[in-house]
Amino acid sequence: MPDRPLRPLGVQAVEDLVRDCWVRAAGPAGRRPDRNLPVVVLLGRHGSGKTTVLRHLSRRASTSPQAGHDFAAGTLRPHEVAARLAFRLSLTSRGLHFPRLIHGLVAVDPDLLLDVNSPDRARRQLDKRMREARQRSAGLIPDALSEGVGLLNDLGIIPLPGAGLLAALLLRGLGPRLLNAASRSGLEWYGTGGAQAPLDALVALNERSRSEDPADQDGVDRLLCEAFLADLRAAYHRRLGAAPDRNCLVVLDNIDQGGGSRFLALLLEVRESLARKEGGGCDPLLTVASASSARAVPGPFDPGPAGLRIRDPHQASYEDWRAGIPQSPADSSWWWYAVRLSDLTAGQVSRLAEAIAPRLPEATPLVHRLTYGHPWSVLRMQQAAARMIDRPDADVRLRGILDSGPVANGAADTGPGTPPPTLRQEALRYLLQDMEADQLAGLVTCAASRDMESAVNSPLLADFSPRIRETLLEETAQRLWLVPQLAEDAGTRGGRGSHYLPTTGQAAHPNPLPDSLVLQPWLWLLLLRELADRPAGGPYPDWDTAHQRLHAWHADRKGHLPNAYYHRLSLGQVEEVVARLESSLHTLPTEAWLYELYAITAAPMREPVDVSVSASHRADLLARELAPDAFRHHRALALLVTSLWLAVDPRNRLPNARPELNFTISASFRDLAWHTDDANSAVLRSEAARYEAHTG
Structure with a gap:
């Protein structure tokens, strides 16, 4: 949507909700740092400012571990999303390390073909590739890391080539002592089940990653997402004496596209599984997502036509989410917390108008009553009204505003000889x-x-x-x-x-x-x-x-x-x-x-x-x-x-x-x-x- 002020209007209640979930410090009534965290989904129609709000939240969290991804950029498998989030989280000043995920990424590198008919040879091949990844991390950093950072935007990572490169990037900056410790803990984790040695488990993971069987693909995604969350839990547990005072913040845009809901559903299943296996409360991952359709959120159920319980911002709070959790949940839908973004009030429409043209606030009643505060439409309407408001026949022109031509740089591309869309046509196509x-x-x-x-x-x-x-x-x-x-x-x-x-x-x-x-x-x-x-x-x-x-x-x-x-x-x-x-x-x-x-x-x-x-x-x-x-x-x-x-x-x-x-x-x-x-x-x-x- 068009540029808007740095601080979006009318999002204070959303900020308060996110901050309350983000802060780990013990609070009133003995609040635990490892308390359960909802998946907050900001719901809004196309043009409601969802991406702008996520960018704002991301900027507010810039001094703490935070990452993002836009699912509208393309469809990735869940473990690929987890890898890119881990890369972004590792870049912060308090960079987190992901040894379990790194080992898994090396194992599923498409360029790694193991000899499954010779277990000993396969283990040697895998061990060699692990050493190469550690060596590669040092050599690639000046170029590959700068390239990777250059591909970052405010919300996420444009896909980077190869699981092997991602693994090398995640290893960058670790000294020999930390590198050895990370390698040891990351490898040993794959043998905690007891049925296989760690290297054998990774060899099996490599074989499954090459399978086209959906069950095998799901198993790979689940294991690597589990490694991602296990690394986060371990990173915060190691710092128990001086624990970070903020959870990790991940902002995920457009989860109703590109497999976003699937990724989050899997992550919640893994969260519950890890909590049962490892204990110690919830992992430190606070997720704030956005969607244009209630279909993207699997619950909790509401009997209305949308089929989903949706809260208005003034109702939203951590306590409200907790109060809605059933005593005996039948599934994982209770983790989701859907909050509808508010449209702009007449006063907020007027404030936006002041930044566009001196007399434009005079058109606020018309703009607000036409659009009812829909942010994208408000800006389009204000830009069109700005061309009319100072003319002697302003009222006549404003009556015909919906049939006026498109605003500057705002028209959709049309073919040769095709008239550009009117403002109302452009708006309907967008919405x-x-x-x-x-x-x-x-x-x-x-x-x-x-x-x-x-x-x-x-x-x-x-x-x-x-x-x-x-x-x-x-x-x-x-x-x-x-x-x-x-x-x-x-x-x-x-x-x-x-x-x-x-x-x-x-x-x-x-x-x-x-x-x-x-x-x-x-x-x-x-x-x-x-x-x-x-x-x-x-x-x-x-x-x-x-x-x-x-x-x-x-x-x-x-x-x-x-x-x-x-x-x-x-x-x-x-x-x-x-x-x-x-x-x-x-x-x-x-x-x-x-x-x-x-x-x-x-x-x-x-x-x-x-x-x-x-x-x-x-x-x-x-x-x-x-x-x-x-x-x-x-x-x-x-x-x-x-x-x-x-x-x-x-x-x-x-x-x-x-x-x-x-x-x-x-x-x-x-x-x-x-x-x-x-x-x-x-x-x-x-x-x-x-x-x-x-x-x-």
């Missing part, structure tokens, strides 16, 4: 960059629905394969794009109705909306534009077909009236919507009527923005065109419906300090209040005042 074409088409169709459960339970996806219909809800949840319905007040307009309206009691609406998960509003907006662009008669439902299917499905179900009229409005049937609201104004309690009004007018509009016409004038035009009878007989209500319908899109609420639609909405409420009884009139006047507070 759903690895989604299958059929899944994306299904998700675009689902944008017609208020919530995802209605989308997948209705006939909306009848044109799609059973696999898409059965898995799309779970897929979207695992990608972290489902959120609870937003209870927003009149200042921002909302999807569920204003939070101050009652949902229980005599004044509540008889058919309140279910508490179903919805698409995150920014993604929902981008998907809606794709749906609006679909031609009629194509392979997938276009705008009208999608909303007609949903309207028919809701209309046949008891208690679904607000959703049925929601889809009528999306189809442009303003006349019918106004007729319903005019009738219910006289039969429902006024608070319940307001709930229904907001629930219906949260419907999306096929073309929400017209930069050539002011939003208030367009509200008048829509009422005249789409509801001529209502405009003649119930003008205030017709204008209220079309104004609230337009106000769903933040781009129609410019300028931010005094949104023009607020005056029309407020005046319409007051006109309605004038023609109703005293009890209803007071509630409607109070509602009008909520909008007057934002008219400047």
Whole structure:
């Protein structure tokens, strides 16, 4: 993602969690230095700043043993990842030594072909290669080590050639005494099982490393990962008198790619095995990983669509993780601790804007309400807004910001003669960059629905394969794009109705909306534009077909009236919507009527923005065109419906300090209040005042 400030915004809670796990010193309540350590997984959508947070944590730990790896760089086997982490850990000022792992790496060197038909000869060949590795380590250091360090980045190691070279690099810098001691302890470890002599065990390891049998390959990975953790345990145990005050920190980016989850799952199995065999508590390895999908984390289970218990940063702590561990764990899933990265608040969006352009903070309400604080999208939007904010026609240009050209150096490559993507097209490609074409088409169709459960339970996806219909809800949840319905007040307009309206009691609406998960509003907006662009008669439902299917499905179900009229409005049937609201104004309690009004007018509009016409004038035009009878007989209500319908899109609420639609909405409420009884009139006047507070 684009460059961001050195210290990411809004990550203090994550820092506190990691630091609490990182520090080994005994603390309150007799905290043990070798206490169990979770695998902390930072979950976030594409562009949520996961890599930036990991880099920040890595920099904070730079004075202690720390290492990293990015699984998006390619697929490595678990023991290859362990070797690269060991190399990075050995480079710190308190460099750790890995004698057990070194011996294993020499044994599995692809260039080492042992004579398995002659055990004595094989042992001599292996012993000779070990001596060569020790000798090679001294000769290779000036060139190979500098080359290896040059291949390092903040998070990991770009693959280095050959297990033999890695072994030699890990041996570098050891004096003769330490070298002999390391060699002895590393070799003896392979004979601790008692069934084979150490050299024979390594010869067998060499033979298994050449096998294509998955069981043999898994056995090699497991043994070398066990050697890696055993070396770490031994390194900290040797320093028991002056033990390091920090655990090793390993940051692993994109574990949902390149075998990352497999590596961590194996490491946890090995951790439990070593703890049983050696005792002495947990190894000193604190792992902080990142992923864009909940699928990367095997547990703990949660009954929601994502299938995973995920904590928000303000909930996350070592104690919270410990409290969630079952008394008798059935598997290793309890080690995992998933924490969702927060989106940016409006204040944080404003702080970022200050670093880009002097007047850009003025656009913060628009940027934040469009993106809901998604970091990558915020920066893209701010960079685009910076080109418009100082122009005389800034408000007009900002209304069309999503259809503006790409920001400088931010456009995706396009072929000759192909126009560059608009900002909304670029954003959608980035956010759903690895989604299958059929899944994306299904998700675009689902944008017609208020919530995802209605989308997948209705006939909306009848044109799609059973696999898409059965898995799309779970897929979207695992990608972290489902959120609870937003209870927003009149200042921002909302999807569920204003939070101050009652949902229980005599004044509540008889058919309140279910508490179903919805698409995150920014993604929902981008998907809606794709749906609006679909031609009629194509392979997938276009705008009208999608909303007609949903309207028919809701209309046949008891208690679904607000959703049925929601889809009528999306189809442009303003006349019918106004007729319903005019009738219910006289039969429902006024608070319940307001709930229904907001629930219906949260419907999306096929073309929400017209930069050539002011939003208030367009509200008048829509009422005249789409509801001529209502405009003649119930003008205030017709204008209220079309104004609230337009106000769903933040781009129609410019300028931010005094949104023009607020005056029309407020005046319409007051006109309605004038023609109703005293009890209803007071509630409607109070509602009008909520909008007057934002008219400047």
